[in-house]
Amino acid sequence: MEKEPLIEFQKVTKRFDTRTILDQVDLKIYEGEVTTIIGLSGTGKSVTLKHIIGLLFPDEGRILYRGKPLGRMTKTEWNEYIGQISYMFQNNALFDSMTVFENVALPLQQKTGLSKKTIEEKAMARIEQTDLTEVAHIYPSEISGGMQKRAALARALVTDPKIVLFDEPTTGQDPVRKNAILGMVAQYQKKFGFTAVLISHEIPDVFFISNRILALYDKKIVFEGPPEKFESLDHPFLDELVGSLEGLQQELTGLYSRRHFKVRYQTDFSRRNPDDTYVAAVFKLEDMDTIGERIGHDAAQQIMRTIGSYIYKHFGAVGAFSSRQTIDEFGTVLPFSNMEEAESILADFTDDFQKHGMKELECALDRPSKAEDFYELTVLAGLAQGKPQVEIESIMEFARYKQEPIARFKCSFGGIMK
Amino acid sequence: MSSEDQASSASRTPESGITRFFNLFGLRVIRLNNSLGAIAVFFFRSFVMIFRLKQIPEIVQQIYFIGAKSAQIVMLVGFFTGMVLGLQLYYVLIKFGSAGVLGTAVALSLIRELGPVLTAIMITARAGSSMTAEIGIQRISEQIDALYTMRIDPLGYLVSPRIVAGIISFPILTAFFDLIGIIGGWVSGCVLLGVNSGSYFSRVISSTAMEDITGGFIKSVVFAILVVTICCFQGFFTHMRTDSYGAKSVSYSTTSAVVLSCVMILISDYAVTSIIL
Numbered sequence: 001m002e003k004e005p006l007i008e009f010q011k012v013t014k015r016f017d018t019r020t021i022l023d024q025v026d027l028k029i030y031e032g033e034v035t036t037i038i039g040l041s042g043t044g045k046s047v048t049l050k051h052i053i054g055l056l057f058p059d060e061g062r063i064l065y066r067g068k069p070l071g072r073m074t075k076t077e078w079n080e081y082i083g084q085i086s087y088m089f090q091n092n093a094l095f096d097s098m099t100v101f102e103n104v105a106l107p108l109q110q111k112t113g114l115s116k117k118t119i120e121e122k123a124m125a126r127i128e129q130t131d132l133t134e135v136a137h138i139y140p141s142e143i144s145g146g147m148q149k150r151a152a153l154a155r156a157l158v159t160d161p162k163i164v165l166f167d168e169p170t171t172g173q174d175p176v177r178k179n180a181i182l183g184m185v186a187q188y189q190k191k192f193g194f195t196a197v198l199i200s201h202e203i204p205d206v207f208f209i210s211n212r213i214l215a216l217y218d219k220k221i222v223f224e225g226p227p228e229k230f231e232s233l234d235h236p237f238l239d240e241l242v243g244s245l246e247g248l249q250q251e252l253t254g255l256y257s258r259r260h261f262k263v264r265y266q267t268d269f270s271r272r273n274p275d276d277t278y279v280a281a282v283f284k285l286e287d288m289d290t291i292g293e294r295i296g297h298d299a300a301q302q303i304m305r306t307i308g309s310y311i312y313k314h315f316g317a318v319g320a321f322s323s324r325q326t327i328d329e330f331g332t333v334l335p336f337s338n339m340e341e342a343e344s345i346l347a348d349f350t351d352d353f354q355k356h357g358m359k360e361l362e363c364a365l366d367r368p369s370k371a372e373d374f375y376e377l378t379v380l381a382g383l384a385q386g387k388p389q390v391e392i393e394s395i396m397e398f399a400r401y402k403q404e405p406i407a408r409f410k411c412s413f414g415g416i417m418k
Numbered sequence: 419m420s421s422e423d424q425a426s427s428a429s430r431t432p433e434s435g436i437t438r439f440f441n442l443f444g445l446r447v448i449r450l451n452n453s454l455g456a457i458a459v460f461f462f463r464s465f466v467m468i469f470r471l472k473q474i475p476e477i478v479q480q481i482y483f484i485g486a487k488s489a490q491i492v493m494l495v496g497f498f499t500g501m502v503l504g505l506q507l508y509y510v511l512i513k514f515g516s517a518g519v520l521g522t523a524v525a526l527s528l529i530r531e532l533g534p535v536l537t538a539i540m541i542t543a544r545a546g547s548s549m550t551a552e553i554g555i556q557r558i559s560e561q562i563d564a565l566y567t568m569r570i571d572p573l574g575y576l577v578s579p580r581i582v583a584g585i586i587s588f589p590i591l592t593a594f595f596d597l598i599g600i601i602g603g604w605v606s607g608c609v610l611l612g613v614n615s616g617s618y619f620s621r622v623i624s625s626t627a628m629e630d631i632t633g634g635f636i637k638s639v640v641f642a643i644l645v646v647t648i649c650c651f652q653g654f655f656t657h658m659r660t661d662s663y664g665a666k667s668v669s670y671s672t673t674s675a676v677v678l679s680c681v682m683i684l685i686s687d688y689a690v691t692s693i694i695l
Contacts, residue, residue: 053567082569093564095556107568110472110575159568 004067006031006163006195007052012061014047021047023219024061029212034189034196036206039216039237045199046090048216049165052197053087054078083111086161090168090199092152094140100151101127101136107159126154130184131296146177153181157188164189166198178202179301180292182209183327187289208327255308261323261331262392268335269388277385279342280392281315281332282399283307286378288328304328307379310357314349331396342383350406353379379407460573460654461581461647467574468582476579477586484545484580485587489594492540496528496595499536500602503527507603508611520613521621524603525596529626529634533596535687538588538641542679546649549580550675553653554668562654577650581643588642589635596634633694640690644682649675 005028014022021044029035029052037045050056051063054070062069065081073081094103105123108114114122127136130150135143140151149169156164166185170178182202186209189196200206207213207227215223215230217237223230256264269278285291285303292300308330311322315332318341322332334342382403386395467473507523553576556562565572600622607613652675659667 055563055566079569082567085567087564087567089560089564091560093560095561095564096559097552107570110570111568 003030005029005064006066008064008067009048009051010062010064012051012058012063014044014051014056015059020219022058025216025219025221027214027221027224029195029197031195032193033211034186034198034209035212035214036198036200036210037214037216038200038203038206043216044219045216046167049087049167049197049199052163052165053085054082055087084162085165086156086159086163087165088152088156088167088169090171092140092148094148094151094155096140099137099139100132100143100147100154103140103151104154104158107155111159123154123158126158127151129293130154146173149173149181153184157192160192161194163195163197166196166200168199168201170200170202176301176305179205179304179327180296182206183288183292183301185209186327187292190289205324208324255312255330256321256323261321261333264321265333265392272388274387274389277338277387279334279337279339280384280386280395280399281320281334281342281346282325282382282384282396282403283311283330283332284380284400284403285328286380286405291377303377306357307353310349310353314345314352318345325396331399333392339383339385346381346383346406350381354407377407377409378405380404381406456655457647457651460577460651461643464573464577464581464647464650467571467578470574470578473574473579473582476575477582480579480583481586484541484583485590488541488544488587488591491544492537492591492595493598495536495540496533496598497602497605499532499595500524500528500599500604501606502602503532503599504603504606505611508607508613517607517613518617519621519625520603520607521600521618522625524607525600525622525626526630528596528599528603529630531687531691533592533599534588534634534637534641535683537592537595537638538645538683539680541584541588541591542645542649542676542683546645546679547672547676549646549649550653550656550672551668553577553650554656554671557654557656558664558668572654577646577654580646580650584642584646585639588638588645592634592638629694633691636694637687637690640686641683644686645679648679648682651675652678 007029009025009027012022012025037048039045047056051058062071101123104126105119108119108122127133130153132147132150135147140148170181173181182205185196210227213227213230214221215237222237288300311330311332315322319336320332320334322330325331380403382399384395384399384402503524507520508517511517511520562572565575604618608615608618652671656667656671659670662670
């Protein structure tokens with residue numbers, strides 16, 4: 001039996017004057033999932049999101065919530081529906097005459113009967129979770145764009161909503177913070193179980209946290225499904241959007257996108273002798289969610305970035321290609337190496353990473369821990385030998401199975417102890 | 419020529435001057451009618467939202483902004499208005515040997531007319547314009563949309579406290595204006611031009627009836643409602659302007675709010691005066 005969608009668009013058309021923005025759009029959003037809407041600028045992604053929260057209404061078609069059209073809801077039903085949604089605006093929409101704390105506390109002050117103390121505690125908890133404690137009592141215009149984004153995120157989450165709409169939450173952020181925000185969205189989504197609808201251009205990073213992708217192109221939804229299937233979509237949209245983003249990402253990090261990683265694998269191995277062997281390596285930062293909570297999401301992303309750069313440094317030199325597979329994992333293929341050589345490179349990598357890599361991270365980690373004095377960082381790695389005719393996923397899975405700790409660091413206030 | 423061709427050629431006939439005039443006039447009247455209706459709905463929806471407990475801190479804040487912070491400028495203008503009145507009326511009354519009634523003339527002019535009108539105009543210039551600009555900026559930066567998404571009624575949160583603050587502040591500031599104006603009249607009439615102080619104040623007290631004061635206060639309440647509603651309305655619907663966009667639309671809305679408020683103060687002054695008298 002097909003799952004009932006939480007929100008469904010049926011033939012929704014929206015026009016501004018004579019300009020059609022959405023044309024007969026059909027889409028489904030399921031409860032408890034992270035759904036990401038991707039598309040080029042000006043294709044109506046924000047307009048789609050604003051229809052969900054009732055800031056805009058369709059000219060044609062209808063929007064259903066649990067099968068009930070929004071247009072036919074009674075006032076009580078409508079208030080109940082809107083009451084469980086939070087919206088994070090693209091430009092943050094923070095109240096510039098209020099401090100960060102006042103902004104975060106506002107929905108609680110105005111719409112709940114909570115005591116002043118409870119409101120203060122709840123707002124401060126969200127502020128702490130988003131690393132804004134130091135700027136809680138200053139105005140949004142006095143803090144950086146990244147902090148403003150996090151303040152908007154804190155405000156969106158303070159009422160513990162059931163549905164959260166994120167309108168380009170990573171716009172204007174540096175690469176590390178972009179991943180940090182996506183990580184934070186994923187972590188909170190897991191923690192609180194809300195349904196998240198995101199608009200994002202961060203491809204493929206956003207795929208790591210998304211259950212479903214909706215691709216909006218030329219006023220219509222051209223793809224609706226899981227991220228893995230999107231990568232094999234045969235549509236001009238991919239050439240226009242994904243191609244350009246991947247090129248840039250590769251140039252900046254030296255690591256491949258997941259899609260490009262697969263393409264490279266297929267291209268390299270389709271002409272190889274079936275008896276040839278290669279080695280796949282999988283690196284993982286253990287318990288990244290907890291690390292993010294302890295030392296902050298930015299610092300957690302900084303660790304991942306450093307691991308990525310060391311993988312590229314050691315394995316890239318022997319013709320290997322790598323990609324970030326999930327939010328806490330890297331995959332590498334050594335096409336011309338055997339197991340012995342791969343183990344030797346891994347040993348060099350481990351040695352270098354332990355000696356120098358973690359030192360580079362000291363700046364990022366040199367910050368007070370929030371909960372306890374000590375925490376542990378563990379990097380796992382696993383190697384597996386594969387053959388060209390075997391699916392890369394199964395080789396990677398085997399490498400995951402063989403993972404064991406290659407570096408473990410005990411950290412405290414002020415950085416790494418050993 | 420077929421009937422269709424005839425109809426088509428008739429439809430292409432240029433409008434005569436008189437037809438164009440009435441079309442334009444009709445359009446303006448319809449637009450004015452729509453705007454007045456929208457403002458009335460805007461006011462009533464905001465007014466009913468006044469009666470919420472959570473409004474009190476906002477109201478106090480707005481009273482401070484509209485009332486307390488306007489007090490100095492209102493008193494300054496009141497003082498010099500009183501002085502000018504004292505000066506002008508002295509030279510008129512002296513011609514008839516009636517300089518003794520200077521107190522009556524100054525007090526009644528201020529309490530009945532100049533006090534409420536000039537106070538309202540001064541508050542429009544100082545607080546009304548900033549109300550429009552503030553709400554306008556909140557509109558174009560999606561802060562008002564953010565309120566909707568948080569289920570906070572923007573009219574209740576932004577407009578209602580300002581209406582209450584206006585209704586409270588305008589009469590109090592008018593009273594300040596009247597009082598300081600009377601003192602200004604005394605300075606120019608008695609201190610500088612030599613009219614007897616006792617006679618001046620005695621005339622002020624004896625000739626001012628309670629109805630004059632009440633009438634002035636009624637006017638100031640009417641002006642408060644008009645000024646606050648117009649200024650908030652202009653800011654709230656800044657994004658609907660067809661002549662401009664973004665920061666420019668806020669600037670145009672602020673100008674429109676001040677001009678429209680001043681015009682409405684004077685028109686309603688006549689209307690209220692004719693009802694009261």
